[in-house]
Amino acid sequence: MPDLLDWRRELHPDRVAVEVHGVATLTFAEWSAGAEQVAAALHRRGLRPGDRVGLVFGARDWTRFAVAYCGVLRAGAVAVPLSERLAAGQLQHALTHCAAGAVLHGDDTEPPAAPTGTPVWPVADLIAEPTTGPELPPVRPDDLAQILYTSGTTGQPKGVGASHANLTAGAPNHPRRLALGHSERFLHAYAIGTNAGQTMLFNALTAKAAALTLPRFTPVRFARLVEAPGTGTLFVVPSVAIELLDSGALRGRDLSGVQLIGSTAAALPPAVAARLAETFPAATIVNYYTSTEAAPAQTTMIYDPARRDAVGRPVGGQLMVGDADGNPLPAGATGDVWLRSPHPRAYYRDEAANRATFRDGWVRMGDVGRIDADGYLYLTDRHQDVIKSGAFKISTLEIEAVLHEHPLVAEVAVVGVPHPVLGSVVAAAVVPRPEAAPEELSLSTLRGFLAGRLADYQLPARVLLLEQLPRNEGGKVLKRQLVGRFDN
Incomplete structure (x- = not known):
């Protein structure tokens, strides 16, 4: 991951990479310099490669979070992104489970209550320190880079570890291959600490377009930025899409500049996809199906009225519907949905859960579904639902x-x-x-x-x-x- 940031700094030092509307902007040169300062400061304070560092940030602090995240990785440590909106018990569980060696927080985030003996530092203090010090150790592709805690919808949140190789799989290696080339900015309202939020951070590193977000989401504020010149891509979750459509905030606005709308985190109901297509006639509506455990493997589905219920075909990995033992089933048969990605992820410090979810690089998604003769996946439901x-x-x-x-x-x-x-x-x-x-x-x-x-x-x-x-x-x-x- 640090190599990706170095590459973008060399290509586009003065280009804005991340913007929190009305609050702060971050160029690639500033991002790289800040990450180097954070890495050097962490090393001077005793953090070593492999140590886990909690990152507790809110929506106003996306630029600081980006710097802190890459600084932790540049130091060879492991980033543990966490939302400031987590309950105290949830935060304590994550920091204790990963045995965090330190916790960083943003300018607009109250210092979190960390486990006894765990230092808590404002990232601004680390950025202000000089970068002088011993040379940092090299980062290797198989090194653990981040731990994301799952949403906990089915039980206690689990930490999902990802290596640098996993996070950079499919990253561009040529300026002409930068993603989202049709946009000057891509707009999102994803929370820090979620897999969708981490995807936005990765997009900021690898897309031609800059990441744009809000310090606080409201339909009207989001709609104003949708209409702003240069906003060619929107990323939403279904609930945000519904709120935008029902609020009236989009009514009377020029939406012709939006060419792509991506939805993730939950299944996009076909009726909502149809409403998005009607409201944004110039946009391609894409539903992404993945999980924190399976990323970057996913299926993508361009909205097609002829396949209203499909969630797409695999991208960045492999797809299978299998029986209870993980054996592939023929087209049309209903069974467990599995995705497989290069450099697979794994639960951190939870071998029992790993045995139940991961197998030979495949990830059991926890969903029931079928694949048709053309390779499209259709979900029946979550197992527990x-x-x-x-x-x-x-x-x-x-x-x-x-x-x-x-x-x-x-x-x-x-x-x-x-x-x-x-x-x-x-x-x-x-x-x-x-x-x-x-x-x-x-x-x-x-x-x-x-x-x-x-x-x-x-x-x-x-x-x-x-x-x-x-x-x-x-x-x-x-x-x-x-x-x-x-x-x-």
Whole structure:
């Protein structure tokens, strides 16, 4: 990774690489110089190659985070990106689990409470120190570079380790091969500490376009930057896309400059993809399917009305649907989804989880799906989200996709709730659009809308109207938190 930064500094020293709108900009020359200062300061303070360094930063501190991240890697240490919005217990778990040797934080971030004896330093102090000192040891491709903690939607977050070789797989090696060449800037609102956020950092290193983000997301602020000259690419999660579309913030704006919209972190409902395509007629809508464990392997799907439910074909790795033992299944058969990337990742200090998830470079994604004869992947559901009701196994994704077609449904999450006879029944948590009256989204009206579109056993037995769905930092719905709400 340090080599990539050196390469961009030589190519484009004065070009802006990262911008937090209205707060700060960072050129490649500034990025490289700051990283060298951080690396030298860490070495003087006793950090050594392989030591883990927690990085606790918020959205206003993206430029400082970029410097700190590359400085840690230049020192041969391991970066552990963490959001400032984590609860104290979550932060303590991550820093204790990885045995962090130090914690760095940004200018606008309160000093985090680290485990006893772990030093906490503002990155600004390290940047201000001189770079003089002993020569830093070389960084090797197989060295551990970062640990990202998973979202914890299915249990305690796990640390996923990635080597320098994994992070730089597919990186350009020629100026003409820089990504996003159609844009001057790519706009995103991803959180630091997520896999999507790390992808944006990597894009800042390898794309022709500069990374642009906001100190705080609101639909209106984001929409203003969408319309700004030079914004040719948007990266969103489905919940942000829905909020933008439903807020009215895009209405009346010139959106013709946007040529690419990428969605990741969760499945993009087909109805939402169709609305994006209608709202941004000049843009290509792309859905990316991957995970923190599988990156950079992924599938990509350009929105195609003829394949509304597909999540694409593999890019940057291999795709397989297999049986319970990991043996490949033929086209059309339903089974476990696996992705394989060069230089695979692994859970840090968790051999039991590694045995369950990783096998010969393949990663079990935790999803059930099938691959058609043309190589397109279709997801059935998350393993733990499949509803077993009587003799039926019910896909929550299928029901959610149809509910998203309802004109008064803004967001929806489907879960299984306990039933004394059937085991579980379908329950839908619905966020109405502002113009919706409660009676228009009652259980009977929603069942009437779904009748004829879904089988009778797929129809919700319970409906709950909410102002918002519980989500983690990466935008994924926390379905486990929803199940108990149907008891109230």
